[in-house]
Every structure is written in structure tokens, then in C-alpha cells.
Amino acid sequence: MDVPIRDRSIRLGQFLKLANLIENGSDAKLVTADGAVSVNxxxxxxxxxxxxxxxxxxxGGLTARVAGEG
Known part of the structure; x- marks a missing residue:
């Protein structure tokens, strides 16, 4: 699924939440520390x-692509 962002870039932790791959921001620290997230x-x-x-x-088997706003 494509997830549009407003700026030119976004931090991984923020994107995980925006894309609904995690429930809350504190989960980002846990899943990245566990090596459960891949980028490209x-x-x-x-x-x-x-x-x-x-x-x-x-x-966790779900993928999301960073998309420009427009």
C-alpha cells in the first residue's frame, strides 16, 4: 500500500505509525530493536x-511504500 507523506522525508518510527503498521509510537522502538523492520x-x-x-x-508480513503527497 502507498502511504503519502507531506514532507520530503519522514522518520521510520513516524512512518510505522502513519502506515498503521504499529499501534503507538513506543512500539517503534521495540520492533526496530528486535530487527523486525526492513527497509528496501x-x-x-x-x-x-x-x-x-x-x-x-x-x-510482520505487511508492507507500505512511502509516497509523495501529490
Whole structure:
């Protein structure tokens, strides 16, 4: 699924919440620390990683792609 963002980039933790891949912001720390999140096919443990349109985030069999606003 494509998830539009307003700015040029978004932090991974914020995107996980925006895309409804996690229930609340504190879950971002847990799932990234556990190595459960991948960005563009590679495990990502930094919840502050900057994502840009085109990046694909996966968690627990669900995927979401960062999309530009328009």
C-alpha cells in the first residue's frame, strides 16, 4: 500500500505509525530493536532513519511504500 507523506522525508518510527503498521509510537522502538523492520529489503534497527518517497517498509508480513503527497 502507498502511504503519502507531506514532507520530503519522514522518520521510520513516524512512518510505522502513519502506515498503521504499529499501534503507538513506543512500539517503534521495540520492533526496530528486535530487527523486525526492513527497509528496501534490508533489516533496519534505527527508528530515526530518514525515509523518502519510493522506500518500502516491511513489518510482520505487511508492507507500505512511502509516497509523495501529490
Amino acid at each position: 529489503g534490508e533489516v533496519e534497527t534505527r527508528r530515526g532513519r530518514q525515509l523518502v518517497p519510493g522506500d518500502v517498509v516491511a513489518l
